[in-house]
Structures are given as structure tokens and as C-alpha cells.
Amino acid sequence: MKQLALATAVGILATGVALAADNSAASNTIAITGGKLLTVSHGTIENGVLVIADGKIAAVGTANSVKIPKGAQVVDAKGMTVYPGLIDPESNFGLTEISADLATNDLEERSDEIMPHMHVADAFHAETELIPVARLNGITNAVVAPASADSIAGQDIFIQLYGSRAQMMMGTDVALAMNFGAEQRRRSGGGGAGARSTYPSTRMGLITELRQTFLDTQDYMAKRDAAAKKPDAPFKRDLKYEALIPYLKGERPVVIGVYQAYDVETIMKVAQEFHLKVILNHVTHSQEILDEVAAYKVPVIIGSIYDAPRADERYDAVYTLPAELARRGVKIAISSQEAGGPVSSHSARNLPYAAGFAAAYGLPYDDALKAITLNVAEMFGFGDRLGSLDVGKMANVVVANGDPLDVRTDVKQVYIQGVAVPMVSRQTQLRDEYSK
Amino acid sequence: MQRKPVAERGFPGPLSLVLPLAVAAFATLASAQQQPPTDIVFRGATVMTASHGTIEHGAVWIHAGKIAGVGASVSAPGTAAVVDATGMWLTPGIIDPHSHSALDSDINEATSPVTPSMHMIDAFDNRSADLYRALAGGVTTELLLHGSANMIGGQAVVIKNKFGLDRDAMIFPNAPGSIKFAAGENPKRVYGSRDQLPSTRMGNFEVMRMAFEDARHYMAEWDAYDAKVKKGDKDAVAPKRDLKLEALADVLRGKLYVQIHCYRADEFLTEEAIAKEYGYKIRAFHHALEMYKVAPQIAADGTAIATFSDWWGFKDEARDAIPWNAVMSMRKGVRVALKSDSDDHIRRLNAEAGKMIHYGGATEDEAIRMITLNPAWIIGVDDRTGSIDVGKDADLVLWNHDPLSTYARAMKVYIDGDLFFDASLPGWGTTHFTGVMHDEGGFGSDDDEEDGQ
Numbered sequence: 003m004k005q006l007a008l009a010t011a012v013g014i015l016a017t018g019v020a021l022a023a024d025n026s027a028a029s030n031t032i033a034i035t036g037g038k039l040l041t042v043s044h045g046t047i048e049n050g051v052l053v054i055a056d057g058k059i060a061a062v063g064t065a066n067s068v069k070i071p072k073g074a075q076v077v078d079a080k081g082m083t084v085y086p087g088l089i090d091p092e093s094n095f096g097l098t099e100i101s102a103d104l105a106t107n108d109l110e111e112r113s114d115e116i117m118p119h120m121h122v123a124d125a126f127h128a129e130t131e132l133i134p135v136a137r138l139n140g141i142t143n144a145v146v147a148p149a150s151a152d153s154i155a156g157q158d159i160f161i162q163l164y165g166s167r168a169q170m171m172m173g174t175d176v177a178l179a180m181n182f183g184a185e186q187r188r189r190s191g192g193g194g195a196g197a198r199s200t201y202p203s204t205r206m207g208l209i210t211e212l213r214q215t216f217l218d219t220q221d222y223m224a225k226r227d228a229a230a231k232k233p234d235a236p237f238k239r240d241l242k243y244e245a246l247i248p249y250l251k252g253e254r255p256v257v258i259g260v261y262q263a264y265d266v267e268t269i270m271k272v273a274q275e276f277h278l279k280v281i282l283n284h285v286t287h288s289q290e291i292l293d294e295v296a297a298y299k300v301p302v303i304i305g306s307i308y309d310a311p312r313a314d315e316r317y318d319a320v321y322t323l324p325a326e327l328a329r330r331g332v333k334i335a336i337s338s339q340e341a342g343g344p345v346s347s348h349s350a351r352n353l354p355y356a357a358g359f360a361a362a363y364g365l366p367y368d369d370a371l372k373a374i375t376l377n378v379a380e381m382f383g384f385g386d387r388l389g390s391l392d393v394g395k396m397a398n399v400v401v402a403n404g405d406p407l408d409v410r411t412d413v414k415q416v417y418i419q420g421v422a423v424p425m426v427s428r429q430t431q432l433r434d435e436y437s438k
Numbered sequence: 439m440q441r442k443p444v445a446e447r448g449f450p451g452p453l454s455l456v457l458p459l460a461v462a463a464f465a466t467l468a469s470a471q472q473q474p475p476t477d478i479v480f481r482g483a484t485v486m487t488a489s490h491g492t493i494e495h496g497a498v499w500i501h502a503g504k505i506a507g508v509g510a511s512v513s514a515p516g517t518a519a520v521v522d523a524t525g526m527w528l529t530p531g532i533i534d535p536h537s538h539s540a541l542d543s544d545i546n547e548a549t550s551p552v553t554p555s556m557h558m559i560d561a562f563d564n565r566s567a568d569l570y571r572a573l574a575g576g577v578t579t580e581l582l583l584h585g586s587a588n589m590i591g592g593q594a595v596v597i598k599n600k601f602g603l604d605r606d607a608m609i610f611p612n613a614p615g616s617i618k619f620a621a622g623e624n625p626k627r628v629y630g631s632r633d634q635l636p637s638t639r640m641g642n643f644e645v646m647r648m649a650f651e652d653a654r655h656y657m658a659e660w661d662a663y664d665a666k667v668k669k670g671d672k673d674a675v676a677p678k679r680d681l682k683l684e685a686l687a688d689v690l691r692g693k694l695y696v697q698i699h700c701y702r703a704d705e706f707l708t709e710e711a712i713a714k715e716y717g718y719k720i721r722a723f724h725h726a727l728e729m730y731k732v733a734p735q736i737a738a739d740g741t742a743i744a745t746f747s748d749w750w751g752f753k754d755e756a757r758d759a760i761p762w763n764a765v766m767s768m769r770k771g772v773r774v775a776l777k778s779d780s781d782d783h784i785r786r787l788n789a790e791a792g793k794m795i796h797y798g799g800a801t802e803d804e805a806i807r808m809i810t811l812n813p814a815w816i817i818g819v820d821d822r823t824g825s826i827d828v829g830k831d832a833d834l835v836l837w838n839h840d841p842l843s844t845y846a847r848a849m850k851v852y853i854d855g856d857l858f859f860d861a862s863l864p865g866w867g868t869t870h871f872t873g874v875m876h877d878e879g880g881f882g883s884d885d886d887e888e889d890g891q
Contacts, residue, residue, distance in 0.1 A: 102752060340782075407844055
């Protein structure tokens with residue numbers, strides 16, 4: 003934590019005019035007072051006090067109920083809104099820098115469909131300029147996933163958007179990134195003369211290949227268990243199958259990116275057959291089977307909420323998807339994905355607006371905020387540490403001058419593990435340089 | 439105008455399952471709307487005029503398709519249809535000065551870096567679902583531009599988003615002509631990848647100069663011919679008419695507004711220098727993500743910008759993009775509009791404008807102008823639309839929430855005083871459209887994702 007502690011001083015200096023920080027006590031204890039606390043887990047507290055100690059939330063409550071510890075650095079947040087750091091359930095931070103410059107992209111290994119042994123952790127570029135840009139709008143954590151070219155694209159990491167690389171990677175191989183639908187068919191060149199046409203080139207092929215892969219993994223697991231009993235006989239490890247084992251055991255979630263209703267039904271049959279712990283992703287064009295989706299009793303990530311409806315649909319057919327799923331009792335998360343599928347996380351800073359947009363189209367406000375905080379944390383196994391303003395959780399806290407989901411709101415200060423993060427990015431530096 | 443009874447209107451798919459009762463109610467309502475009322479009055483709205491501030495609990499009177507009154511109260515006749523807009527917001531129709539909607543994949547004639555005789559009207563598909571979705575986001579006027587593969591692209595078409603009317607009825611009457619230019623990476627990539635000129639920024643700009651030299655020569659030949667005819671020379675032979683050179687000559691004659699796709703600060707300066715050398719004006723730089731670096735110089739030239747709110751990093755020349763660009767440039771005297779360049783963002787330009795309050799502290803008035811009056815100026819129709827002022831076209835959007843927030847939905851959209859979209863209707867919410875919409879697919883930025891690919 004040394005690096006974070008050092009940065010504290012810088013962060014306080016960069017906090018700006020809105021938050022008059024009391025620097026007299028150089029301690030790890032911070033009291034944010036007078037703000038409106040959106041706790042996510044237990045409602046809104048007007049004129050609240052949030053105490054941070056040693057990187058964790060030490061107290062949350064009304065001004066009357068919370069005693070400000072002696073020596074705490076007091077941050078006046080009167081007129082401000084205080085809420086937990088936002089969590090993006092699907093990003094590609096650290097896998098891309100300039101979208102059009104292929105040399106700066108490590109988004110997907112396109113050589114084969116079945117690539118569970120690709121670890122995002124191996125490629126994660128912690129110094130990416132995309133992270134400070136997103137952080138300034140209150141994004142403190144994210145799932146980083148490979149792009150969607152493959153049926154099994156690799157394994158995600160769960161990050162926080164500040165600290166050393168090791169601190170940032172809070173979890174490696176936290177989920178398996180899977181995809182099913184038209185995009186994954188190996189049909190480069192459109193199937194015309196001279197086009198590369200490699201198995202699997204149809205949905206039938208994709209599903210058969212997946213089933214065979216899971217069966218082969220089960221077979222491998224049996225052989226491996228048998229080999230373990232005979233320590234003299236050499237056993238060659240297969241990294242591809244090794245990678246799949248925790249997912250076939252249901253120990254970690256599988257995130258399945260899928261758009262069309264009939265594709266959802268197809269892939270869920272496979273997932274159920276192999277008892278995968280599923281998180282559905284996108285389900286953009288599944289409006290006609292939402293009851294069925296709810297009956298799966300799996301969480302769903304919606305992104306992009308801005309994806310186009312089908313030609314015969316009303317303009318708001320996708321905008322209303324989060325509301326429709328939540329209404330059916332589905333635990334939802336909303337991602338920062340731009341329309342048209344996973345392209346880049348340059349626009350991840352717009353995550354809160356996607357949630358706000360869902361609220362505009364019928365999602366209750368509290369559910370919208372939860373869909374980019376607590377629900378995401380819970381889906382990926384961090385619900386005990388992140389996602390709400392609760393005592394004992396990591397102090398990932400945002401102070402803003404208004405409603406976090408509104409485009410007009412300006413984030414004034416972001417705390418990650420109790421550290422006031424410098425509110426600086428390459429973009430603010432350019433702004434300041436040319437404002438002289 | 440094509441209008442049919444609702445029974446003949448198709449709502450395919452799940453929407454046709456709407457309760458028969460609701461359809462019947464819609465039929466009654468629709469038949470009542472066969473002709474727009476001559477007089478319509480909105481009462482009780484928060485009226486954001488774009489030109490003269492916001493009027494709380496204001497009233498707006500439409501007469502025969504034009505705005506006839508705006509203020510705390512209006513003197514509309516008692517026969518006027520009254521829209522109770524209490525608790526709602528009324529703005530001018532949103533204007534997108536950079537769209538490639540409804541052009542199928544005919545955005546770039548990327549076979550030569552100079553194609554000024556291309557006319558986007560020839561590719562305009564008035565049944566495109568993109569138009570419908572933009573309408574549902576409050577967009578009433580669009581400048582449909584050629585892509586950015588070419589240094590000198592084609593000529594734009596200005597449409598009013600009267601979705602459901604026939605093609606000619608959607609053309610903005612007597613709007614000035616615009617032509618699309620481009621600079622930077624896109625022409626470099628498209629022609630460079632074929633080992634053709636231009637593959638560098640040197641090549642880019644020299645291609646332009648060479649084209650204008652051709653145009654000057656062409657004009658001189660015509661001038662010489664005209665002079666001979668004037669002198670009574672009966673043997674004078676007219677030069678051959680050439681559509682490409684004619685279009686370039688129209689640029690030099692100042693007959694076309696020049697709209698330039700351009701990202702980098704150095705390129706703005708070079709473009710202005712070339713414009714001065716050949717004697718034309720640049721109406722607007724589009725994208726213009728580095729305008730904050732050179733805003734005072736460009737402000738002095740009177741060139742506007744049509745920019746993204748916060749896109750960055752999608753290509754190298756967008757690396758220095760900052761979301762404060764619009765407001766910083768505006769404060770330095772540049773006229774600033776926001777634009778979509780995207781069939782996605784075009785549906786929520788109001789929220790993009792709202793971001794300008796966050797990034798740089800634009801006032802509400804300034805933010806609204808960036809998506810109404812300022813883009814109207816870029817297109818050259820600001821005397822007709824873009825603000826709520828008496829005498830202007832009644833292009834209006836009624837919102838259920840502050841349009842500069844995340845939460846606003848366009849509830850009713852009027853163009854020339856006629857209701858074209860009503861969110862409260864079942865089905866699509868369209869009032870004039872019949873038949874089948876065309877869906878062109880693809881959903882990113884047309885200009886930057888698809889050019890020359």
C-alpha cells in the first residue's frame with residue numbers, strides 16, 4: 003500500500019476547490035461529511051457521514067449517528083452526492099490503446115474458436131491512458147474481457163482502476179469469456195469463391211465443437227485424476243483443458259455473449275448440460291423469450307443498451323431491455339459497451355449514462371445504480387468487498403456534484419481503497435495546457 | 439403525401455399483437471390527424487428557444503406550419519388544437535450536421551480522391567429505419583454527407599425527417615448546397631493501401647491543389663468563350679461541359695458550402711491556407727477534435743465546427759481528443775455544433791449536448807444551441823429552423839424530461855407543424871409511415887469505421 007499512500011498527498015492537492023480538504027491531520031482516516039449518500043445496499047442518507055480508515059469504509063450514517071474520529075481528515079461534501087465506485091462488467095482496459103492501430107491491440111486470439119487458455123492477465127497493460135480517463139467519471143473497478151471473435155475467447159480479470167499493476171489486478175481468471183452466434187463462424191470472406199472457410203462455419207458446427215470440447219475436458223479430468231494415483235507414470239498437462247476445469251466444475255462463472263433469442267436457447271441447453279455457472283451477456287434481441295431468460299435464474303449483463311433494434315421493432319425495443327428483465331426478477335448489470343458490439347473501452351466513462359438511459363426507459367433508479375455497482379460485484383465474486391457503502395468494504399467512493407447517472411454531473415473526487423486519486427488524465431493535461 | 443388508414447399500416451412482428459382495442463383507438467386518433475390542424479398551441483411547457491433563453495410555463499403557437507407566437511402567453515385563435523405540455527419541455531427540432539443515415543453502403547465513392555460530382559440524393563433511401571430511430575430521438579433535419587475516403591467527396595443532401603412521406607417531400611426545400619472534403623488518415627489509408635496518390639498528408643493537400651488548378655483552367659476556358667460570344671463571335675466553340683470540373687468551379691465560385699472532415703490542428707491551418715489561396719470559404723470543420731489547440735485562428739476565419747462530444751482514441755489522429763474541446767473552442771469564438779456521424783448517437787444528441795454542461799460548463803442555452811441553431815447555421819438553414827422564433831418552421835420536440843439530462847425521451851416530434859412521431863401511440867409511434875422499413879445494419883460511426891474498408 004506504500005504506493006497508494008504516497009499518492010494520497012498528490013491526490014488531495016489535485017482535489018480542487020469544491021472539496022476543501024483538511025490537511026492538518028496526515029492520517030489514513032478520512033471523514034466525508036454533509037453529502038447525500040447513495041449506499042446502494044440500504045437506501046439514501048441525506049446529510050450523511052462516511053468514514054474511511056485504512057482503505058476501508060469504517061462508518062456510514064447520518065451526521066447524528068456517526069462520530070468523526072479524532073485526527074480524521076474532514077472532507078466537506080455539502081451539496082454533493084457520495085456513492086460507491088462504479089463497476090463496468092465488460093471492458094477491455096489494458097488490451098487496447100488506439101483502436102485503429104492494430105499494434106496496440108491485444109483483444110482476441112483469432113486463430114481458433116476454443117481459446118480458454120488465453121489469460122487477459124498476461125496482456126493487461128496497466129499504464130493504459132484509457133484507465134485514468136474512465137476513472138475521472140467514477141469508474142473504480144471493471145471486468146476486463148477479450149473481444150468476441152471466439153466461442154471461448156479466454157479468461158477475464160477483475161481490476162481496480164488505480165495502484166500498481168499487482169494492486170490493480172484484484173482477480174485473475176475470474177470468468178470464462180464465451181460467445182455464441184453469427185459472429186463466431188469461421189467464414190472470412192463471406193463464403194464466396196476463394197474465401198477461407200474453416201470448421202466450424204455454421205451454428206451447428208459451433209455447438210458441436212463446444213460439446214466435444216467439454217466432453218474432452220471431462221475425459222481429461224478423469225485421466226488426470228487417475229494419473230494422480232500413479233505418480234510414477236508421466237502425465238502431460240494440456241493447458242487448454244486445464245483452463246476449462248474450474249468452469250466445468252462450476253467453481254467460476256462463464257460469461258456467454260449472445261444476442262438472438264434462438265441463440266440464447268441453443269447455448270443455454272449446452273450450458274445446462276454441462277452445469278456451467280452462467281452469466282448471460284447482451285441478449286439484445288431476445289425480447290420474445292424474456293420470461294424464459296428469467297426462468298434460467300442466471301444474471302444478465304446488458305450491453306450495449308444502444309444496440310440497434312431489429313428492423314421491425316419499435317425504436318425503444320433495446321432501451322427497455324434492462325427494465326423488462328429487472329421486472330421479471332433477473333439480476334442485471336449494465337456494461338459500457340458501445341453500440342455494435344465490443345469495440346473499445348475509450349467510452350467506458352459513459353457507463354453511468356447507460357444506466358441512466360435504462361432508468362429513462364423504465365428501470366427503477368435504484369436498480370439502475372445497482373446494475374453498475376453491487377450487482378456486478380456480486381456476479382464476479384466481489385460482493386463482500388465492493389459495490390456498496392457498507393462498513394468493512396473497500397473504500398471505493400465517488401463524490402460528485404449531482405446525480406451520478408446524469409450526463410451533466412461532474413465527478414469531483416474518486417477514492418480507491420481510501421486513496422484520493424489524482425483527478426488527472428492525459429486529457430486533463432491537454433485541457434490545462436491549452437487553457438493557459 | 440401517402441396516407442393510409444391504420445388498418446393498412448403494417449406493424450409486423452410482436453407489435454402486431456397489440457390489443458385490438460388499442461389499435462381501434464389508434465385508428466380513431468390517426469384518422470383525426472389526417473390533416474394537421476392549422477393552429478396548434480402548446481401550453482405550460484418549459485420552452486427552450488435556443489435563441490432567446492428559456493421560458494418557464496411558456497406557450498408556443500403554430501400556424502400553418504410556422505411558429506406564430508412564443509412567450510409567457512400567445513394570442514392563438516380559440517379554434518387552435520391545444521397540447522397541454524405542463525411539466526414537459528419544448529425545444530426546436532434537433533439538427534444533425536453530419537449524418538450518413540439512409541445511404542445504405544453508398545457512403546464513399548472511393549474510386550478516386552476527387553469526386554465532387556457525386557450527389558448523395560442519388561443514394562438517399564427514405565424508408566431507412568435509421569431515419570425512424572433518429573426521428574424518435576427528436577431529429578428533424580439532417581445533413582447527409584459523403585464519406586471521408588476522398589479529399590474532395592460528393593455533394594450533400596439536406597433532409598427534413600418527415601418519415602413516411604415520399605422522397606421529394608423529405609428534401610429540405612431550397613437549402614444551400616454543401617460539399618464534403620476530407621483530410622488526414624482516411625484518404626491516406628484508402629489510396630495509400632493501393633499504392634495510389636495520396637498516401638501522405640503531402641499527397642492529400644497536393645491532390646486538392648491540382649484539382650483546383652484544373653477547375654481554374656476550366657473556368658478560364660468558359661470565361662474566354664463567354665467573352666467571345668459577348669463580342670458577337672459566331673464561330674466561338676463552347677468548351678465541353680464536365681460535371682466534375684463544374685462542381686469544383688462551384689466551390690471556387692462560392693456556390694457550395696465546404697464541409698471538411700478533419701481532425702488535427704495543423705490540418706485546420708493548412709485547409710484554411712488553401713481555401714484562401716483559391717478564394718473559397720470553409721463553412722465547417724467536422725470532427726475537429728483538436729480545435730481547442732488553434733481556436734482563435736479558426737474563429738477569425740469564421741469557420742464553425744461540428745464535433746463529437748467525447749469520442750477519442752479510435753485512431754491516431756483522435757488521440758488528443760478531449761471532451762472539453764467543444765466548450766473551449768466556443769469560448770474562443772468558434773461556432774460549435776455537436777453531430778452524430780453515427781446511426782446510434784443521432785438518437786440521443788440531446789444527452790450529448792447535456793455533457794457539455796459537465797465538460798466545460800456550457801450554459802443550458804449554449805448546450806441546446808449546439809444541437810439546434812449552430813448546426814442549422816452550418817447547413818445554412820438557420821433562417822428557417824433551429825430555434826423557436828416567430829416565422830420559423832414549426833420543427834419542435836416535446837420531451838418528458840429536461841432534454842439536457844440523461845432521462846429525456848422525445849414524446850412528440852413536429853416538422854413544419856405536422857406531427858411525425860408520437861411515443862404514446864402503439865407500434866412504431868409513427869404517424870405517416872406505411873409499409874416496410876429498410877434496415878441497413880451496421881451501427882458504429884459510418885465515417886470512421888467503414889471508410890474504404
